[in-house]
Amino acid sequence: IYRHVWLVSTSPVHFVPWGVYVPSEVIGPITNTAKGQTATKALVHIYAEIMNEGTDKLNLQLTSTIKTSSGTQVGTVTTNNVITSEGTVMMAQNITLASSVSLWSAESPTLYSVTTLLFDAASGTLLDDVTTSIGVRKITVDVNNGLFINDQPVKL
Numbered sequence: 001i002y003r004h005v006w007l008v009s010t011s012p013v014h015f016v017p018w019g020v021y022v023p024s025e026v027i028g029p030i031t032n033t034a035k036g037q038t039a040t041k042a043l044v045h046i047y048a049e050i051m052n053e054g055t056d057k058l059n060l061q062l063t064s065t066i067k068t069s070s071g072t073q074v075g076t077v078t079t080n081n082v083i084t085s086e087g088t089v090m091m092a093q094n095i096t097l098a099s100s101v102s103l104w105s106a107e108s109p110t111l112y113s114v115t116t117l118l119f120d121a122a123s124g125t126l127l128d129d130v131t132t133s134i135g136v137r138k139i140t141v142d143v144n145n146g147l148f149i150n151d152q153p154v155k156l
Contacts, residue, residue, distance in 0.1 A: 012054030013083065014128040015118060019049035022114050026103065026138040027096075030151050036108030037150045042101040042136045044075070046093040048116055050128075052083045059121035062091050067113050068102070074112070080121055097136070103150050104135025111135050 008017075028040030046064045059082055066075040075095040083089045102110040111133045118128040140148040147154045 011127045013050065013052045013058055013060070013118070013120070015116075015130055016049040016051050016088065019051075020116050020130045020132055021047045022132045022134050024134055024136045026101075026136065026150070028101075030103065030138065035102075036110060037103040037105060037152075039101045039103055039136070039138075040098070042097045044095045044097060044112075044114065044134070044136070046077075046095070046114060046116060048091045048093075048118070048130075049088060050083060050091065050118060051088045052085060055085045057085055058083050060089070060091070060127075061119040061121040062093065063117045063119065064093050064095065065115050065117075066095055066097065067115070069111055069113075101136055104137040105150055105152070106154075109135065 022044060024042055024044045026039045026042050031038050044066060048062060050060065052058060059080065061078060061080050063078045065073060067073050074097055077093045077095050079091060079093055081089055081091050104110050114132045114134055116130045117126060119126055138150050147156060
């Protein structure tokens with residue numbers, strides 16, 4: 001073997017590899033500040049694909065928490081669903097970030113971390129967890145004017 005290899009051990013019910021996707025969208029107006037750009041509101045979507053390789057139907061609880069780079073919690077959501085034996089299920093969640101959302105840009109690459117936890121709803125046992133880093137930004141492509149990130153033109 002000529003490259004790094006990881007052996008990942010999971011429970012029979014787990015996130016599909018690379019199965020947690022976390023896009024975001026800026027909703028409110030964008031303001032320039034001394035520390036970068038902020039928005040009054042943003043919406044973060046969490047999509048988690050879960051696989052059950054076991055033989056039992058299971059009630060699931062999915063909890064997602066968003067934290068700033070300094071560790072301050074800015075949002076959390078919990079949803080429930082059922083997964084059949086030897087089946088897969090896609091769970092979706094939304095978290096609204098309000099009041100001065102720091103935006104990602106090349107000049108100020110602000111990141112948030114989204115921790116997604118999968119529990120057996122009946123026993124409370126943690127089955128799997130994934131942490132995803134995200135940058136909240138608004139990207140616009142215009143045929144005549146080019147690429148814009150957070151309403152600022154970007155030269156390619």
